[in-house]
Amino acid sequence: MGNYGDWLVMVVAGGLILFWLYRMFYRWLHEPPGMNTKLLLSDAEDVHDDDINVQFLEKAGYEVTHGKYRVPITIDLDGTILHSRLFIDLFAEKDGKHYIVKTARERMPIDWTGSGVRDRLLVYALLLPECEGVLFVDHKELTIRTITFRFGS
Structure with a gap:
């Protein structure tokens, strides 16, 4: 046996x-195919401590880990190659959770409805699904809004 x-x-x-x-x-x-976050963040700009948005986030308990980043995009439109890019303002971390940070712009106000937030910020959540969400920082109104997207019902 x-x-x-x-x-x-x-x-x-x-x-x-x-x-x-x-x-x-x-x-x-x-x-789903994802970007390697470490490769992505290796090209991010350094954090400028004198930036008012960085100071505002740090006062709220966030640690700003990376500065501005440009995501190059190549688009094939009926055989014609177009080039564009997405801009990520900052990357922040709090309690072990990572966030993409977008800052308020006077010339690009956001419509705080479901469709307005989706149209403006969903692309960032889809770009880096390992992030907890998107922080929308408005230092003039002294607000930090946390946006997370859930799919399905």
Whole structure:
């Protein structure tokens, strides 16, 4: 029985390893493509401590980890290549949670309705899904709004 018991243990262990490898491959195959955050943030500008938005976030308990970042975008429109970019103002962290920070602009006011927030800020949440959400900072009104998006009902 000892000889057959050893083989049985080996077959079960091998089966578990094969099942684990299959699940890892399946998860990798079906997870949405994401950007490597470390590569993305390596090109971000340094944080300027004299920036009023940085000071406001730090007073509220956030640690500003990275400065401005430009995400280049190449668009293929019917065979014509177009170039654009997204601007992320800052990256902040609080209680181990990471946030993308957008700052208020006078010439680009935000409509605080569901569709207004979606149209203006959803792209940032989709760009870095590992972030907790988007912080919208308005230092003139002394507000920091935390926006998180949940999909489905």
